[in-house]
Amino acid sequence: MSFTQSLLQVAAVLTVVGAVGWGAAAALVPAGARAERLAWGFAAGLTLTALSVPLAFALRIRPGWLPFLVLAALAVLPARLLRLRAPTAPEPRAALDGVTIGLGLVLAAGVVLYALKALTEPMWANDFVAIWGLKGKTFFAEGRVPERLFLWKSLGFSHPEYPLGIPFLYAGIADLLGRWDDHAMALLFPLIQVATLLALFGWLRRRGATRQLALGAAALLSQFEPLYRGFTTGMAEVPLSFAMLLFGTSLCDRVDRTDHGAARRLVLASLMCAGTKNEGLFFVAAGLVVVALSALFRRGVFARAAALIALPAAVVAAAHRLLRRHLPLSDFDFSLFRRPGELVHRVGQTFAAVLRETPPLAVVGLAALVVLIAAGRHSPAGARLLALAACALAAYLFLPALAVAGPAWLVETAFFRTTAALAPLVAAGVAVRLVNGDRFI
């Protein structure tokens, strides 16, 4: 089968997945917020697709359309009853000006460029081949989760301790498609990019940003090559960056009580973060800290928001524990905490490696980012998002010190790729600081 035919089939599958998600998102996003509903709908659709696989395994039936449609019905029908109303009357449509058209073209170019990079060839990154794709293909081909993935030492390279959300998603798409096609399935990644951009644009607009500011933030993000490139396609960073943006924005909405859907969005985002990567669980914990700090200033926020954040992540963690028992993080040596002198030395090595490996142009970019942050005004939502990003960055800066293979190895192989996944969250945090009552930009 040619690539074009296969791509059209995967596009059809993902359109159905998105349409189901769109239906479910009626209970997540206020009516009228179309960009956000598309983004959250895609997130909901992907989550249902991934969940349909372990559900089918548990029921001892073949994953595919039947379990997916059962889950879809369970999500979409209640969503019709819990549909959210528009909080305010929609703004009148403004005419397109030159700046808006220009930014739209930059954004479209970013999407097309990433699609080209993602779809050039079958997904090939080592982490796809050795971890995410290997598990997904195994689940799809065997129709179950074989225990050997968690027990055999010879399969240690596939990181049995990683969450299974992405392999379940790959297996779910393959089951809906009827075959394993690791080239056409790469379409998932540009679509996640588009959903991320829609989530960013829609959230900023709902938070009072002008169309130009929201579009400018999305256009810049669309061109962020360290995240959106061929190498990251198939790996966990692009999905995690989407999940972290959804988590951060829904956390802000819940704390600020913007609408009734915020709590539901927070639950879904927490599920997605915890199911995608181990640091997603850390990120959820960081969210708890941010909410606790917010609660110092606003009574009655913490307990309910904390439950909304922690419970879904705890359910995901417990399900993994049930499936594969406790597995240690094999890349890290936590006994270093008992040898503080050596640990401090390794932290120094980590910083040295980061400074050595940071390209000069990235320093210019970071300086521009600092200027953008300084040019903004105080915004509680912006502070929360940047605090979340700072927590994740601190973890990424510290973790190489614990790496079994040495700090330099982890910095060289993972640090820049993983920190790039914070870009959507940072973009939201920086841009929302540029919003103010008199429409700064």
Add this chain to the structure above:
Amino acid sequence: MSGRKLAALSAGAVLLVLFLLANSPRELSRRAAFLARSASLELAARRLGGSGAAFDRNFFIFLETLSRQLPRDVVGVAIFTPRPSPEALHLASYALAPVPVVMNPARVPPRWLGAVYDLPPPPGFRILAQLPRGALLARP
């Protein structure tokens, strides 16, 4: 225009230029040409021409042929190669999944098949199928 707005617009413009510079026109045109050239090929041929098999394209040809020759009830495959590497193990495990793979083990696990790549068959095995630059083997 206020100083803040000017600073924000300037910083945004710097970021945009930096991000645009990260895209090499030569790389993009190479990708487009590769995609146009390979789109009509079958999936395995597209992977053969791609980055994942670049470290040893003959090894991927060997794996692809091996996967088509494996009996349905195969338990696992022990691959022997003169150039074992993590890359080769990962690609073999992925290409043959869900069939488990080990590389250059001291002993072939019971009921597993063997496969040699760029090596002669070891004594005590019979050849089930000839493969490009290798063979699929079983215990007698």
